Amino acid sequence: MSGDEPQDLHYHPPVKRSVAIAGHKTSISLEPLFWDMLKEAAERETMPLSALVAKIDAERIASATPPGLASAIRVWLVTNAP
Numbered sequence: 376m377s378g379d380e381p382q383d384l385h386y387h388p389p390v391k392r393s394v395a396i397a398g399h400k401t402s403i404s405l406e407p408l409f410w411d412m413l414k415e416a417a418e419r420e421t422m423p424l425s426a427l428v429a430k431i432d433a434e435r436i437a438s439a440t441p442p443g444l445a446s447a448i449r450v451w452l453v454t455n456a457p
Contacts, residue, residue: 385408387406387407387408388406389404389405389406389445390404390405390406390407390410391403391404392405392410394424394425394428395425396425396428396429396432397429401444403428403444403445403448404445405445405448405449409448409449409452412452412456413427413428413448413452416452416455419457428444428448431444431447431448431451432444432447434447434451435447
């Protein structure tokens with residue numbers, strides 16, 4: 376593979392996973408790159424992944440124009456990147 380070809384990880388389609396939020400399971404579709412970033416963020420925040428998703432969801436719901444949960448997670452990850 377030459378240096379200017381995209382890596383598969385960056386352009387992989389979304390993967391759907393179930394996450395429990397407030398006792399209810401919900402499905403979230405994110406690209407593998409964002410799932411990896413979310414796992415790393417949860418480790419940095421020293422909380423389970425589901426707790427971080429619940430935190431992001433609460434912030435999302437409190438916003439003036441709440442986006443979808445997957446979009447909120449992506450934005451949160453980018454704005455809170457180390």
